[in-house]
Amino acid sequence: xxxxxxxxxxxxxxxxxxxxxxxxxxxxxxxxxxxxxxxxxxxxxxxxxxxxxxxxxxxxxxxxxxxxxxxxxxxxxxxxxxxxxxxxxxxxxxxxxxxxxxxxxxxxxxxxx
Amino acid sequence: xxxxxxxxxxxxxxxxxxxxxxxxxxxxxxxxxxxxxxxxxxxxxxxxxxxxxxxxxxxxxxxxxxxxxxxxxxxxxxxxxxxxxxxxxxxxxxxxxxxxxxxxxxxxxxxxxxx
Numbered sequence: 001x002x003x004x005x006x007x008x009x010x011x012x013x014x015x016x017x018x019x020x021x022x023x024x025x026x027x028x029x030x031x032x033x034x035x036x037x038x039x040x041x042x043x044x045x046x047x048x049x050x051x052x053x054x055x056x057x058x059x060x061x062x063x064x065x066x067x068x069x070x071x072x073x074x075x076x077x078x079x080x081x082x083x084x085x086x087x088x089x090x091x092x093x094x095x096x097x098x099x100x101x102x103x104x105x106x107x108x109x110x111x112x113x
Numbered sequence: 114x115x116x117x118x119x120x121x122x123x124x125x126x127x128x129x130x131x132x133x134x135x136x137x138x139x140x141x142x143x144x145x146x147x148x149x150x151x152x153x154x155x156x157x158x159x160x161x162x163x164x165x166x167x168x169x170x171x172x173x174x175x176x177x178x179x180x181x182x183x184x185x186x187x188x189x190x191x192x193x194x195x196x197x198x199x200x201x202x203x204x205x206x207x208x209x210x211x212x213x214x215x216x217x218x219x220x221x222x223x224x225x226x227x228x
Contacts, residue, residue, distance in 0.1 A: 034217070038153070043204060044219040087153055099144045099208040099217045100169065103156040 002027040004092050006104025014112050019077045021107045023090035026071065030092040033066060033073045034101070038087045047088070048075070051095075080111045116140075117220035119205050124225045126195045133191040134223040138207030145188050146217070147180065150202045159203075162188060195227045 007022040034049035050057045050064040063076040091101040116139040126132045148156040160170035162182040182188035206219045
């Protein structure tokens with residue numbers, strides 16, 4: 001089955017800098033790649049997603065890049081703010097069932113003021 | 114706020130006891146998923162329902178869990194005999210269908226502690 005590896009287990013940046021979290025996946029059939037944010041003690045909150053028919057998507061300060069050949073996707077948070085501090089999870093699924101997600105292990109992002 | 118409702122938020126059980134947690138998916142959503150998360154680490158897929166029917170589940174669920182979605186408005190996940198390793202946050206998610214449409218929404222979870 002699909003395996004998603006999230007490369008950074010922890011990431012610390014200064015406020016205003018960019019943060020980049022990288023993920024790789026194994027199943028070429030995966031075509032939907034969402035990102036979720038989890039704050040301490042809370043559930044997962046959808047952040048942004050990208051589908052395999054594009055290689056870049058931006059929503060305000062968030063940019064997602066997808067490299068299908070390398071089976072790699074990344075989340076870029078620009079102009080980071082302390083409230084961006086949380087655990088970020090990348091995930092992958094297939095078009096046939098976008099809700100059945102395979103998650104990475106999570107990246108603890110700390111944005112220092 | 115999460116459109117998916119989970120109850121209870123916290124559950125404490127002794128080893129050997131039965132546990133049950135409930136999920137109300139977002140209105141109109143026909144796909145329901147359960148995940149297990151231990152210590153804020155990766156989420157592990159447990160079971161998937163489509164239109165109240167279980168279509169996919171891992172072996173652990175088949176062996177020790179019970180899960181039903183008798184209506185589109187209420188699903189439940191049960192553990193027949195709790196073990197210490199079952200201590201985790203159980204997250205329910207739902208989506209409109211299983212196809213291309215759709216964003217997936219997660220509930221706040223039920224945190225199970227087995228003592």
